[in-house]
Amino acid sequence: MAAETKSKALMRGNYVIVVLAVLTAIEFAIAVAMTGNLSATLLGIVALIKAALIIDYFMHFKQLWTFVAEVWYEMLDADPDDAPDDTRNAA
Amino acid sequence: MTTAVRKALPQGLDTGTMNRLGLWLFLVSDASFFLALISSRFFVVRLETPEDVSQILGLGLTILLLVSSLTAYRAEVAAEHGDQANFKRYIIATMLMGILFLGGVGFEWHEAYKHFPPSTGYGTILFTLTGVHATHVFSGVLLLGFIYFKGKNGAYGPDDYYPVEAAVKWWHFVDVAWVFIYPTLYLVQI
Numbered sequence: 607m608a609a610e611t612k613s614k615a616l617m618r619g620n621y622v623i624v625v626l627a628v629l630t631a632i633e634f635a636i637a638v639a640m641t642g643n644l645s646a647t648l649l650g651i652v653a654l655i656k657a658a659l660i661i662d663y664f665m666h667f668k669q670l671w672t673f674v675a676e677v678w679y680e681m682l683d684a685d686p687d688d689a690p691d692d693t694r695n696a697a
Numbered sequence: 698m699t700t701a702v703r704k705a706l707p708q709g710l711d712t713g714t715m716n717r718l719g720l721w722l723f724l725v726s727d728a729s730f731f732l733a734l735i736s737s738r739f740f741v742v743r744l745e746t747p748e749d750v751s752q753i754l755g756l757g758l759t760i761l762l763l764v765s766s767l768t769a770y771r772a773e774v775a776a777e778h779g780d781q782a783n784f785k786r787y788i789i790a791t792m793l794m795g796i797l798f799l800g801g802v803g804f805e806w807h808e809a810y811k812h813f814p815p816s817t818g819y820g821t822i823l824f825t826l827t828g829v830h831a832t833h834v835f836s837g838v839l840l841l842g843f844i845y846f847k848g849k850n851g852a853y854g855p856d857d858y859y860p861v862e863a864a865v866k867w868w869h870f871v872d873v874a875w876v877f878i879y880p881t882l883y884l885v886q887i
Contacts, residue, residue, distance in 0.1 A: 612778045616771065623767045630759060637884035646744060649880040657878045664770045664869045670721050673714050680710050 622663045629656050713859055720863055724870050727833075731874045733880050734826055742818040744887040749812035751805065755883035758801045759875065765794035766872040769841075769865045776853045776861040784853070784861070788845045791868065795838040802831045826878055833871045840864045 633652045636645055661667045726791040772787035774780075805827065844864045847853075853861050 612774060614778070615774045615777075619767055619770045619774070623763065624764050627760075630756075630763065630846055633769075633880060633884060634756065637880070637886065641886045642744065646885050649884055653877050653880050657873045660766060660873050660876065664766055665873075669717065673718050673721075676714055677710060677718065694718050 607646060618663060622659055626656055629659075710800055715857060716863070720866060727870070728874070729811045731829075734829060735877055738822045738826070738881050738885075741822055744885050745819065746817055746883070746886050747813050749808075750883055751808060752883060754801060754805055754808075758798055758805075759879045761794050761798050761801065762872050762875050765791050765798070766869055768794065769868045773858070773861055773865040776848065776858040779855050781851055785845065785849055788841055788848075789874070792838050792841045792845070795834050795841070795854055795868075798834055799831055799838070802827050802834075806814070820823060823882055826882060830871070830878055833874065837864075837871050840867060 629652055633656075634648060636648050636652065640648075699833065715816055768787045768790040772784055772791060775783035775787060806824065809823055813823065815824045841864055844853075844861055848861065
């Protein structure tokens with residue numbers, strides 16, 4: 607999010623909340639219109655979409671992969687000779 | 698021990714990366730707790746939902762929490778861009794909505810106790826799920842309050858706003874949990 611302009615970030619938040627509101631209305635309509643397993647399945651799908659929107663746009667889920675990649679590459683690049691003696695002699 | 702662990706880590710990794718990874722790990726582990734509780738609903742009462750469940754209250758609580766996620770997001774954007782006034786404004790708005798949500802859950806409990814007390818199957822599920830979730834919301838309000846008091850004099854800026862990001866992430870997590878709790882408790886019907 608760091609390189610993003612403020613107005614662009616705020617606008618994105620507005621778009622997400624509008625989509626969440628529409629999905630909540632759809633959720634309510636599903637509950638009113640149908641019952642049973644089909645209703646439960648559709649409600650589960652809508653909830654998953656809502657959660658994905660929040661996790662991706664509000665919680666910046668994409669950054670997680672950057673961090674994982676960063677840790678992974680750092681571990682690959684790590685020189686074994688730099689490891690402290692106490693960890694190598696622990697066994 | 699902390700020093701030993703830190704020494705064992707690759708030296709190029711900064712604290713921010715490790716903090717963020719640790720937070721995500723914690724959120725995933727907490728999500729599994731909610732997943733277990735939500736799934737218990739379908740084992741205990743299957744798709745049965747009493748008619749006395751207040752749909753208006755359920756919808757109201759959902760709208761409140763979704764809007765609070767937007768204000769929390771705006772607080773984070775403000776902190777990231779050094780906008781101190783909006784940071785304070787949106788953190789307070791988020792906290793107020795959290796307190797209102799807790800009040801709504803309290804009212805729900807008052808009403809629920811008359812129609813489906815904790816001794817009934819549905820009552821067990823409702824009181825457990827909303828109770829655990831409300832505890833998370835309460836901790837979120839406390840965390841945001843801490844962030845507000847620490848940051849009101851400009852402690853967080855564009856280069857150092859991780860505490861705000863972490864508190865807001867926690868708030869979004871609480872919102873995501875409710876996204877699944879709402880249909881599970883209120884909308885699913887046989």
